[in-house]
Amino acid sequence: MKRNLVIALLATLLVASLSAFAMAEQVTLRYFMWDPEFQQMEAELIRGFEAENPNIKVEMTALDPTNFWPRLAAMAAAGELPDVFSMSTGYIDTWARDGLLLNIQHLVDRDLDLDNYFYNVFAEDRFPNKETSDMYAIPYAWVGSVLFYNQDMFDAAGLEYPNDDWTWDDFQKAALALTIQSNPNRAPEQYGFWWYGRYSHVEPWVYANGGRILNENKTRIAIDDKAKEALQFLADLTNVHGVSMAHRDMAGMRQQDLFPLQQAAMWVDGSWMVDHVRTVAGDSFRWGIANVPKGPSLEPGEERSYYWPDSVGIAATTKHEDEAWAFIQYLIGANRPVETYMPGKVPIYRDIAYSEEWLQKDQQPGNMELILALGDTPVRTTFNMGWSEWRGYASTGGAGMNGELDAVTNGQQTVEEAIEKITRDGNAVLERYYPEP
Amino acid sequence: MRYGKLAPWLFITPTVLGLVFFRIGPIIAAFLASFTSWNVFSPPQWIGASNYVELFNSGTFWMILRNTLVFSLIYVLGVMVCGLFLAILVNNRIRAITFFRGLYYLPVITSTVAIGVVWSWILSPRFGVLPNVLADLGVHNLPSFLGDSRYALLTLVVVYIWKMSGYHMILFLAGLQNIPEEYYEAAKIDGATRWQSLRHITLPLLSSTTFFIGIIALIQSLQSFDITMAMTEGGPNYASATLSFFTYINAFVHFRMGYASAMSFVLLVIVGIITFINFYARKYWVETVD
Numbered sequence: 001m002k003r004n005l006v007i008a009l010l011a012t013l014l015v016a017s018l019s020a021f022a023m024a025e026q027v028t029l030r031y032f033m034w035d036p037e038f039q040q041m042e043a044e045l046i047r048g049f050e051a052e053n054p055n056i057k058v059e060m061t062a063l064d065p066t067n068f069w070p071r072l073a074a075m076a077a078a079g080e081l082p083d084v085f086s087m088s089t090g091y092i093d094t095w096a097r098d099g100l101l102l103n104i105q106h107l108v109d110r111d112l113d114l115d116n117y118f119y120n121v122f123a124e125d126r127f128p129n130k131e132t133s134d135m136y137a138i139p140y141a142w143v144g145s146v147l148f149y150n151q152d153m154f155d156a157a158g159l160e161y162p163n164d165d166w167t168w169d170d171f172q173k174a175a176l177a178l179t180i181q182s183n184p185n186r187a188p189e190q191y192g193f194w195w196y197g198r199y200s201h202v203e204p205w206v207y208a209n210g211g212r213i214l215n216e217n218k219t220r221i222a223i224d225d226k227a228k229e230a231l232q233f234l235a236d237l238t239n240v241h242g243v244s245m246a247h248r249d250m251a252g253m254r255q256q257d258l259f260p261l262q263q264a265a266m267w268v269d270g271s272w273m274v275d276h277v278r279t280v281a282g283d284s285f286r287w288g289i290a291n292v293p294k295g296p297s298l299e300p301g302e303e304r305s306y307y308w309p310d311s312v313g314i315a316a317t318t319k320h321e322d323e324a325w326a327f328i329q330y331l332i333g334a335n336r337p338v339e340t341y342m343p344g345k346v347p348i349y350r351d352i353a354y355s356e357e358w359l360q361k362d363q364q365p366g367n368m369e370l371i372l373a374l375g376d377t378p379v380r381t382t383f384n385m386g387w388s389e390w391r392g393y394a395s396t397g398g399a400g401m402n403g404e405l406d407a408v409t410n411g412q413q414t415v416e417e418a419i420e421k422i423t424r425d426g427n428a429v430l431e432r433y434y435p436e437p
Numbered sequence: 438m439r440y441g442k443l444a445p446w447l448f449i450t451p452t453v454l455g456l457v458f459f460r461i462g463p464i465i466a467a468f469l470a471s472f473t474s475w476n477v478f479s480p481p482q483w484i485g486a487s488n489y490v491e492l493f494n495s496g497t498f499w500m501i502l503r504n505t506l507v508f509s510l511i512y513v514l515g516v517m518v519c520g521l522f523l524a525i526l527v528n529n530r531i532r533a534i535t536f537f538r539g540l541y542y543l544p545v546i547t548s549t550v551a552i553g554v555v556w557s558w559i560l561s562p563r564f565g566v567l568p569n570v571l572a573d574l575g576v577h578n579l580p581s582f583l584g585d586s587r588y589a590l591l592t593l594v595v596v597y598i599w600k601m602s603g604y605h606m607i608l609f610l611a612g613l614q615n616i617p618e619e620y621y622e623a624a625k626i627d628g629a630t631r632w633q634s635l636r637h638i639t640l641p642l643l644s645s646t647t648f649f650i651g652i653i654a655l656i657q658s659l660q661s662f663d664i665t666m667a668m669t670e671g672g673p674n675y676a677s678a679t680l681s682f683f684t685y686i687n688a689f690v691h692f693r694m695g696y697a698s699a700m701s702f703v704l705l706v707i708v709g710i711i712t713f714i715n716f717y718a719r720k721y722w723v724e725t726v727d
Contacts, residue, residue: 069689070689073477074477076477076478077477077478094476098476098479100478186572187562187563245563246584247673248562248581248584248585248673249562249563249581249584251557251560251562251583252558252561252562252563252564252583252584253561388690388691389691395666395671395690396670396671396690398672398673398674398675399671399672399674399675403673403674404674406674410585410586410673412586
């Protein structure tokens with residue numbers, strides 16, 4: 001009897017200690033993401049991860065970007081950052097500089113087979129040097145810039161569709177032919193093209209001409225001659241040739257609606273707009289995508305594409321580095337369902353990106369592989385600390401470089417005057433972030 | 438029942454604590470923050486008066502300060518004139534007057550985002566109702582009311598006045614109904630015209646209401662934000678931005694808390710000066726029924 005009692009006690013102790021051990025191993029990760037639209041699908045992804053990793057539980061919070069950044073900033077100030085969170089190219093340098101993001105280079109080197117990923121895209125998550133420094137976040141998706149064109153309008157004008165041999169002269173001729181104005185007292189019913197000072201409208205042309213907006217170190221505005229040539233080309237499209245609407249005339253409209261509402265025959269913007277065009281235009285017209293035409297001053301070896309990632313990072317303060325990294329590998333890897341990517345946003349994992357489900361050949365534009373090819377070319381961007389301030393982005397989209405170029409399209413100033421202001425005001429911002437040594 | 442000397446203090450303690458922690462504390466913190474460089478997620482760094490120096494050397498700041506003063510002046514005068522006009526219109530005992538009072542008040546309770554979207558649609562140069570109707574009538578080449586830096590601020594003020602006139606109508610209506618009818622009857626017997634009654638009875642006896650509305654309208658004008666955000670986002674190139682909007686942008690978009698705090702203290706000083714002048718001038722023009 002006494003012996004049985006001892007065995008029972010020992011067994012109870014064993015079970016209790018095992019349970020305690022299991023409890024101690026249970027880890028809860030907090031994950032903040034900025035796209036509530038995909039919350040449901042992201043939750044399913046998390047359930048899959050939790051099923052494979054029963055010791056890790058993920059608590060997700062989804063906020064739209066307007067609320068996401070103030071909330072995350074407040075959490076950072078309180079030392080309460082979530083373990084894993086979405087990270088923007090526009091903020092990564094500041095967050096890495098301030099020691100808020102975990103350096104994940106050793107984890108990337110240890111665990112990832114880089115051939116499986118669009119590795120060039122990783123560059124934007126490095127700090128401080130975009131080519132040689134360590135990574136502080138990792139992309140789960142990326143987007144590139146493409147030329148959208150309305151095939152019905154091209155057919156009606158008897159024009160050939162844009163191709164990789166197109167020069168800027170070809171583009172301009174097509175834009176002129178596609179602009180229709182039947183009443184000289186009123187604005188054209190149809191514009192050949194649409195652009196304003198927005199980063200995803202302007203930078204692709206600058207890079208297609210081999211130009212630079214920033215200096216080599218990306219610490220100062222230094223608009224070179226090739227960039228000036230690109231800006232002048234764009235300005236002339238509006239002010240000399242009248243093939244693009246002045247910015248002031250699109251007030252009260254969303255810029256992304258002009259192309260799908262067939263107000264403009266061509267438009268350069270980020271590839272994520274594929275989703276928007278599909279949604280707004282439906283099957284009302286046929287359209288396609290092409291590469292941005294190469295500029296007259298582009299020299300061999302200067303080819304740069306403009307693409308940038310949506311990333312996830314790990315808080316430097318996390319107590320669960322291994323679990324957070326395991327979760328991130330799941331988020332960016334082969335397990336992620338293609339449905340969690342907005343059409344036009346490219347999965348960072350190659351097999352998913354090249355899958356039929358992502359390419360969607362049965363839907364317009366039908367040549368999505370064109371976007372994928374961008375990811376294998378060298379990249380150039382203007383993202384740096386203070387970018388949203390000097391470039392003019394989101395709620396300040398009417399200011400900074402954006403605002404100065406808008407004033408050019410409005411005929412209020414010349415390109416030269418705009419460049420002078422962009423350089424003066426932009427460098428005043430950048431001097432705060434990159435003080436002279 | 439008698440209360441001890443401590444009792445009044447106990448009663449006001451919750452209010453005092455609320456004031457200290459939720460008003461005075463943040464004001465002091467913001468004042469201190471205005472002398473720092475602080476991006477929220479890193480510890481603030483003391484930089485002395487640099488934020489104020491940068492502010493007063495910034496062309497954008499002076500432009501926005503001018504925008505704020507222009508906006509406030511037009512807004513305060515606008516809601517007063519429109520509010521009084523509407524109040525006189527609805528201060529009648531005619532059929533369906535309640536309906537009209539409700540109708541004029543409707544914009545006040547309408548969502549500002551909805552107002553911003555609808556007005557943008559009305560004024561949009563390409564698809565807007567107004568430019569298209571006028572074009573059909575032969576009026577072409579209208580300016581872009583929201584996209585042209587010369588008109589954007591004025592257009593915004595008009596929309597703000599349209600939205601808030603109903604609110605000030607209610608305040609004026611309360612003031613109008615407080616004026617004894619006998620004054621008007623006596624003036625009528627003396628042969629006064631309607632304009633003379635308005636000029637010599639209504640306006641002087643509404644002066645205390647007008648003073649109150651002036652203060653309220655001034656505060657509203659300096660808080661202008663939501664319709665600006667919905668319609669122009671302060672653009673083009675800050676041409677329609679006011680100080681409250683610019684403070685928000687610097688604090689919560691650029692995360693420059695120190696700079697934004699300095700800006701809010703400049704705003705505080707401006708409000709303080711205008712309020713002081715207003716109270717000082719009050720004794721020269723405000724009359725009461727008594």
